[in-house]
Each structure stands twice: as structure tokens, then as C-alpha cells.
Amino acid sequence: MSGQEELLLLERVLLRFGGADTDEKLEKSVGRFLCPVLLKLGTERKDVRDKTLVLTHISKQLKNRLKLAMPVDALLQQYEDSTLSSFVHNFTVVYLKMALVRIARAEQLVLVPRLLCCLEGRPVANQNAQLRVITPLLGSVELPESQVDRASWLMLRQKRRAVGSLLLEFLIDFRRLPYKKPSFTPTPEHGENRVDPGGLQGLTHASYQRASADLTVSNGYFDKLEEMKLGAVEFIASGIFAEEDVACHLLVASADTHHSVADKSDSHLKRMVGPDIWEKVPVITAVYMLLLGSTMNVPLDEVMLGSQGDTKSPTHCSVARDFVLLAILTVLQRSTEAVDQIELAVKACAVCHYSTQLKIRIQGLLLLQHICEHSSEDNATKYGASLFSYVCERIMEDESLLLCVAWP
Structure with missing residues (x-):
């Protein structure tokens, strides 16, 4: 023509x-x-x-x-x-x-597999748009009855593993969305308003926008978010993904501020994730990423002084919020692999040290005790001075509970 x-x-x-x-x-x-x-x-x-x-x-x-x-x-x-x-x-x-x-919703659910399958190779903006459409539907998607068939559903563990990874990466951001609309701070140098980092613990500004761009107060976002998070928990715990791929998701969700989400996630976490999962290097590395945020890339000596990096950067990610942090610390205290990643473990202790919550500071000391008991001789020699300084500062604290934990 x-x-x-x-x-x-x-x-x-x-x-x-x-x-x-x-x-x-x-x-x-x-x-x-x-x-x-x-x-x-x-x-x-x-x-x-x-x-x-x-x-x-x-x-x-x-x-x-x-x-x-x-x-x-x-x-x-x-x-x-x-x-x-x-x-x-x-x-x-x-x-x-x-x-x-x-x-109708029933017709939307039928299209979810096709929407997932055409994620791969698309521009990031298009992928995010598709994922925001898909996520609210996940809890109602019809899945195969048998666990064997579920493990091969859409080949997300095999041929389309990249698609499965995209979905999981999006859902970990979605799972950490706050239930209240965060405040926005004008940033003329960037030509836009940015979310106050204090309201987005564990998320960057970009991650927040990625997961919430289509969710607004006007369309009932805050009322629907709990239901959508529950649906996402049921989906990832259905057997479609391997246990090590969903361990961090369930861990974060088990610390949700809404009991319905937290209780359901904790139940799935205990059922699906055994102690051996927390000894796998990729899993523990991902756990530290959730805990530390951008602090993971800050030099250790700066972290020991309380630095979390450039908090004004649009790519800055603060440490996990308190409930998530406590859940993560419980896992780290039972993992030998967590001790082997010694620098990240010491950073985690430092983050706990500067927390305003007494319970977190106590858990930081318990993590330190775990490090001392299971650390190799080389690691003990290399990081012993930092750890000893940390303990001495804890002994000088006024709180009697901290003294009881620090002195032994």
C-alpha cells in the first residue's frame, strides 16, 4: 500500500x-x-x-x-x-x-497467563505497567491442582525463569508498600516531588513509584492494598516458585503491620521454608539486602559511625522498617552462612546499634553473640576490634537489659 x-x-x-x-x-x-x-x-x-x-x-x-x-x-x-x-x-x-x-474480573483472570508470558523482552516501563495490572489478580488466578503441574506452570522455573524473576522482584517492592500515603518533599533539583524517605523504609523512591503508580487514594488503593497483598502471598506460596525463591517474600510479609497478612505469611513460612534454606548464599545475601538497603554499599567504618550513605539521593534505600528488621534478625541469629558473610553481619549489628528501639538493639547484641560463637578465626581476627568496640559501647548504655546481654 x-x-x-x-x-x-x-x-x-x-x-x-x-x-x-x-x-x-x-x-x-x-x-x-x-x-x-x-x-x-x-x-x-x-x-x-x-x-x-x-x-x-x-x-x-x-x-x-x-x-x-x-x-x-x-x-x-x-x-x-x-x-x-x-x-x-x-x-x-x-x-x-x-x-x-x-x-469482568473473570475475563481478566483468564488473560493473566498471556500477560505474564509477554513480559520478557519488553521495555521496563511496559513491564511495570503489565505487572501493576497483573498483581491485583494473582490471588484469584486458577492454578493446576497438583504440585508437580504447579511447579511447571508457565515454565516460570525453567524456560521463562526471567519472567518469574521479574514478577518476584516486583512483588517484593509491592509487599513493602505502606498502608498510608507517604508525604512528598519538593526537590527542585530533580524537577519533581519525591517521597519522604522516612515513609518508605526499605524502598527507594523509584521502587515506590514502580509498584504504586496506578494505585491512588481515589481508586480505593488503601482499602484494597491489604486484600491484594494477601492474594500475592497465596500466589507465591502456591508451589509455583521454589522455596528459596519465596523465602524472603514470606519473611517480609510475616512482619506486615496488618495481622491478616502477617499471620497467613507466617503460616506459609513455617510450612515451606526449612532451616537449610537460610544456609544458602543467595538467600542470605538477599536477606541482608532487605535489612541494610543502601547501607550494604557503604564502607564498614562509616556504617560503624552511623552513616547510611547519601540519604538525599533518589536511589537511596533506607534500612528495613522495625518489624521487618526484627523478623530478619531472628533468621540471621540461626544461620551459619549469615556469620560467614561477616562484613554484612557487622553492618547489621551497627544498624541495630543506632536504632531508637531497645528491642532492636538487644537483638543486635544477640546477633553479635551469634557471630562470636560461629565466626572463623580469620574473620574474628579481621573484625574483632570493631566487634569489641561495639560491645564496649553497649556496656556503657544505661538500659539494664542491654547490660545483661552485653556483659557475658
């Missing part, structure tokens, strides 16, 4: 939309022409691409007409086509999101 013919067709489509004086006519035109118009975005001809401004007209028409059906299946098929340009995909996913909210 020549460029002139394409321009003529787009002009006719625009006239068709302009003449759609009823919802029925508009719905029919959207179903017939939306996907073909989106495909024109991939053309090399600039004059044809410019003519696709008809999409702006379509968007305005659809914005306040939520009952109008859109061609969900056709949009998803187009998005699944890996041969199309990223430009076409970027616009297609926008209309796909608009289409998904217009169909």
Missing part, C-alpha cells in the same frame, strides 16, 4: 470517529480500527505517523466512557507480536490497560 493510500485511509478513519454520534457507533469503530491505526505507528513514513493523531481523538472519546467495550483480545495479540516495533508496543500497552479495566 502506498503512503498516499495510507493517508487516505487514516483520513477516512478520522471521519468515521468524528461521525460516531452514539456509543454503539463509537464502540464499533474502536473495535474495527484501533489496532490497525496503532500498527501505522511503526511505518517509516513520517507523514503517515503524524496522521495517527487520530489516536488522540480516540483517547478523548474513550476517557469518560468506561462502559464502552474495547478489542482486548486483538490488542493483546498485537502486543504479543514480538516482530512489531517498540513504538507500536508502547502505545498498544496503553490501550490494553484501558481495555482490561472494562471487562
